[in-house]
Amino acid sequence: MKTITSRDNAQYKDLLKLAGSSQARRKSGRTLLDGVHLCQSYLQLRGLPEQCIVSESALRKPEVMEIVGQLESRRAHVLGLPDALYNAVSQVEHGVGVMFLIDTPERSVTAPVTVSAVLLDNLQDPGNVGSILRSAAAAGITQVYCSAGTAFCWSPKVLRAAMGAHFVLDIFENVDLAALVSNAQVATLATSGYATSELYDVDLRQPVAWLFGHEGQGVAGDLLSMATHQVVIPHLGQIESLNVAACAAVCFFEQLRQTR
Incomplete structure (x- = not known):
C-alpha cells in the first residue's frame, strides 16, 4: 500500500x-x-x-x-x-x-437496436438517470442509449443512485437518438402524458426500445413522432404525471410481467 x-x-x-x-x-x-x-x-x-x-x-x-x-x-x-x-x-x-x-467505458453505436433497450432523451437529473439504470438492470434490460443532453452516466451521483447497475449494462452516451430510432429493428415506445394508448393495452412480449424524455418537457417532438407507439400510464388523483424514473420502472416491470 x-x-x-x-x-x-x-x-x-x-x-x-x-x-x-x-x-x-x-x-x-x-x-x-x-x-x-x-x-x-x-x-x-x-x-x-x-x-x-x-x-x-x-x-x-x-x-x-x-x-x-x-x-x-x-x-x-x-x-x-x-x-x-x-x-x-x-x-x-x-x-x-x-x-x-x-x-469509464467508451462505446460507439455500431449496430441497430435488436433487443429491449432504454433511450434517454435529455434527462438532466442524475438521480433519475441512476434510478432508471437500476430499474432497467433489475428488469433484465442490458442496453442504454443516452442523448448528448442527458446527465453523464459515470458521475458520482448517477453511480450512487444506480447501485452497481452500470456493471451489468452496456451504456452508450452522446448518441444520435433520431438515427437510432429510425434504424431500430424493434418497436419504439415513447411515454407521453398526451397519448391515448395506455401502457397496459400494449403487447410487450417482444423486445422494445423504451424512450423517455426530459423531466419537464418530455420526449422531444421529432423523436415522439418517430416512435412506433406513444403510451400513457393511467393514474388516479390530482397529480399531473409520474416522475420519469417511476414511469420507467412501471414500464420495465409491466414488460417483465407480460414476458413471464
Missing part, C-alpha cells in the same frame, strides 16, 4: 479534480466509485480497478479490509490517505472510507 500525506502531491490533486469536476472525468475517461457496495460490485462484475483509495480510519473496518485484502492478494494498487485528505475527495457525507478509481 502506497500512502500520500501531502495535499500538494500531484496524484492527490488529480483525485480532487476527478471528484469535483464532470469535465475532468469526461476528459480523462476515469471516475470514482465511492462506498463498499459499489466497490464490491465492481470487483465481482468487472474485475480490478485502476486503484483503490482508502482512508486511514477505514482500515479498521472489516468490510473495507476484506476489499483491500482481495486487491493486495492480486497485486492491485492501493492508496492510503489520512482521513482529512480522503474526506476532501469523497463526495459521500459520512462515507465508509473506500473508493475505486476506474476507467
Whole structure:
C-alpha cells in the first residue's frame, strides 16, 4: 500500500479534480466509485480497478479490509490517505472510507437496436438517470442509449443512485437518438402524458426500445413522432404525471410481467 500525506502531491490533486469536476472525468475517461457496495460490485462484475483509495480510519473496518485484502492478494494498487485528505475527495457525507478509481467505458453505436433497450432523451437529473439504470438492470434490460443532453452516466451521483447497475449494462452516451430510432429493428415506445394508448393495452412480449424524455418537457417532438407507439400510464388523483424514473420502472416491470 502506497500512502500520500501531502495535499500538494500531484496524484492527490488529480483525485480532487476527478471528484469535483464532470469535465475532468469526461476528459480523462476515469471516475470514482465511492462506498463498499459499489466497490464490491465492481470487483465481482468487472474485475480490478485502476486503484483503490482508502482512508486511514477505514482500515479498521472489516468490510473495507476484506476489499483491500482481495486487491493486495492480486497485486492491485492501493492508496492510503489520512482521513482529512480522503474526506476532501469523497463526495459521500459520512462515507465508509473506500473508493475505486476506474476507467469509464467508451462505446460507439455500431449496430441497430435488436433487443429491449432504454433511450434517454435529455434527462438532466442524475438521480433519475441512476434510478432508471437500476430499474432497467433489475428488469433484465442490458442496453442504454443516452442523448448528448442527458446527465453523464459515470458521475458520482448517477453511480450512487444506480447501485452497481452500470456493471451489468452496456451504456452508450452522446448518441444520435433520431438515427437510432429510425434504424431500430424493434418497436419504439415513447411515454407521453398526451397519448391515448395506455401502457397496459400494449403487447410487450417482444423486445422494445423504451424512450423517455426530459423531466419537464418530455420526449422531444421529432423523436415522439418517430416512435412506433406513444403510451400513457393511467393514474388516479390530482397529480399531473409520474416522475420519469417511476414511469420507467412501471414500464420495465409491466414488460417483465407480460414476458413471464
